[in-house]
Amino acid sequence: MSAPVHSARVEIARPLPRATVDRLPRYLRALDGLDAQGVVTTSSATLAVVAGVGSAQLRKDLSFLGSHGRRGVGYDVTHLRGRIAAALGVTSRQRVVIVGIGNLGHALANYAGFGDRGFTxxxxxxxxPAVVGTQVAGMTVRHLDDLDDLVGTLGATIAVLAVPTSAAQRVCDLVVRAGVGGVLSFSSRDLVVPDGVDLRTVDVGAELQILAFHGRRRQLPDA
Structure with missing residues (x-):
């Protein structure tokens, strides 16, 4: 596991484009890997390859954070990790509640990668009733009726929804009312949240359709 990222305030002169924000976790993961290998400094070209982006795109994204590698030296891995982590707000542990402990929720609860990314x-x-009260990943599954008390007592700030599509909006409303500020939904339904609450949706079916589209294009003869 990589060394802890210490808190640092990052002054961002310009608003971060959404696409840049979406790439920051990739950069942080790449830097974690380099740090684990004992790499102290890295060039933009090397970091871009590890992150799977173009070096020009990487330099542009990092410029929003005021991070410009030193010519002939590159980026200080520890320093850049700290700046990206601070920009993402993951310098301290984020507490997560998972709602819906079916097959997907069970798998998420046992996912070891959360800890490496700063989430608990x-x-x-x-x-x-067959699930409530059982032990999953070392925790006792609680009833949805206890949600308000759990969020307040445990300080959860993010809710992961692994519930049926038909229940997604109702459950989303409940977690927002309980006080979480971020919602990650695995429902294909478009959810509505109030201003001040961040929503991210993982539509696995849609992602597979996009992959199928690109696969079909590769099979077509050149026009």
Missing amino acids: VVALVDVD
């Missing part, structure tokens, strides 16, 4: 799952919630 603090509560699991469901409504199924």
Whole structure:
């Protein structure tokens, strides 16, 4: 596991484009890997290859953070990790509650990668009597009725929704009312959240359709 990232305030002169924000976790993951290998400094070309982006794109993204590599030296890995982590708001542990402990929720609860990324799952919630009260990933699954108390007591700031599409909006409303500021939904339904709450959606079906589209294009003869 990489060394801890210490808190640092990052002054951002310009608003970060959404596409840049979406790439920052890739850069942080790449830097974590380099740090684990004992790399102290890295060039933009090397970091770009590890992150899977173009070097020009990487330099442009990092310029929003005021990070410009030193000519002939490159980027200080530890310093850049700190700046990106601070920009993402993951310099301290983020507490997560997972709602819906079916097959997907069960897999998410047991996912070891959360800890490496600065997240701690603090509560699991469901409504199924056969699931509530059982032990999953070392935690007791609680009932949805306990959500308000769990969020307040445990300080959860992010909710992961692994619930049926038909229940997604209702559950989303409940977690927002409980006080979380970020929602990650695995539902294909477009959810509505109030201003001040961040929503991210992972539509696995849509992503597979996009892959199928690109696969079909590769099979077509050149026009």
